[in-house]
Amino acid sequence: MTGTKRVLVLGGTNFDIIVQAERFPQEHEKVRGNECAALPGGSAANTALGLARQGCDVRLVSAVGDDALGRLCLDDLCAGGVDTALIRVDTAMRTSMAIVISSGVGKRMMTFAGADRDLAFDAVTEADVRQVDHVHVVGEPTAALGRVVGLARRVGRSVSVEWNGRDMSPLAEGPGLNLMNADEAGRLPGARPGDAAANARRYAQQLAGDVILTLGADGALWAAASGEVVREPTTAVEPVDRTGGGDAFNAGVVAGWLLGEPPRACLRRGLDAALHVITKIGAHP
Numbered sequence: 001m002t003g004t005k006r007v008l009v010l011g012g013t014n015f016d017i018i019v020q021a022e023r024f025p026q027e028h029e030k031v032r033g034n035e036c037a038a039l040p041g042g043s044a045a046n047t048a049l050g051l052a053r054q055g056c057d058v059r060l061v062s063a064v065g066d067d068a069l070g071r072l073c074l075d076d077l078c079a080g081g082v083d084t085a086l087i088r089v090d091t092a093m094r095t096s097m098a099i100v101i102s103s104g105v106g107k108r109m110m111t112f113a114g115a116d117r118d119l120a121f122d123a124v125t126e127a128d129v130r131q132v133d134h135v136h137v138v139g140e141p142t143a144a145l146g147r148v149v150g151l152a153r154r155v156g157r158s159v160s161v162e163w164n165g166r167d168m169s170p171l172a173e174g175p176g177l178n179l180m181n182a183d184e185a186g187r188l189p190g191a192r193p194g195d196a197a198a199n200a201r202r203y204a205q206q207l208a209g210d211v212i213l214t215l216g217a218d219g220a221l222w223a224a225a226s227g228e229v230v231r232e233p234t235t236a237v238e239p240v241d242r243t244g245g246g247d248a249f250n251a252g253v254v255a256g257w258l259l260g261e262p263p264r265a266c267l268r269r270g271l272d273a274a275l276h277v278i279t280k281i282g283a284h285p
């Protein structure tokens with residue numbers, strides 16, 4: 001396939017406060033951070049920006065509050081080449097936020113759910129879906145999100161689902177991509193802890209769609225619905241902040257897949273995109 005691929009991304013937009021530290025604090029302990037950043041984020045917004053950097057034509061369906069942080073998020077998305085026409089500005093709720101403590105090798109997060117994104121999903125029409133080649137979803141498997149996925153499948157648009165620690169099976173059955181990390185896959189019902197390839201293969205066959213797992217320092221793997229598993233190593237780096245690394249990986253994989261690249265090339269594209277993000281603080285390269 002050639003030409004610019006049009007992608008509709010649905011999910012959250014946050015404003016992130018990220019503190020980088022050598023280690024996580026114990027209870028009642030104060031640990032001095034090395035660096036702090038306050039910037040727009042959110043898995044869907046990060047992925048939308050990543051897809052735009054990969055050359056896709058991207059429209060994001062999300063929600064922000066009618067406040068200063070929401071305006072910063074919208075400005076950031078527009079500057080990154082993402083169409084924000086379907087982002088709902090909620091006059092009753094604040095923009096969602098995430099507080100992240102990052103140690104480089106790991107992170108701890110607390111989130112605040114603000115503006116109601118389901119109302120934005122409810123406003124998506126069949127015409128909106130027909131205007132794109134692909135639909136990528138992130139978030140809780142709500143009825144509102146499920147309706148858009150159902151629309152996509154009915155009109156013949158491909159679908160990718162970011163699991164993000166949730167069981168997204170209600171939205172993921174059928175051809176398409178399912179993106180998660182090995183730890184998340186190991187916690188799913190019926191999974192074998194520590195056997196990433198077996199878990200990916202099992203879910204790929206169960207869902208009749210492909211499953212892509214990130215493996216941390218071991219790279220990533222792709223399990224096809226046929227049962228074939230492909231692995232791709234990553235480049236060893238010293239991570240500064242892992243926030244947004246998975247989103248960048250997903251954007252690279254989805255973009256490569258839409259262009260018709262084979263699984264190993266898609267994994268390579270995703271891993272390279274993630275490396276640009278995790279070697280600095282914040283999700284933007």
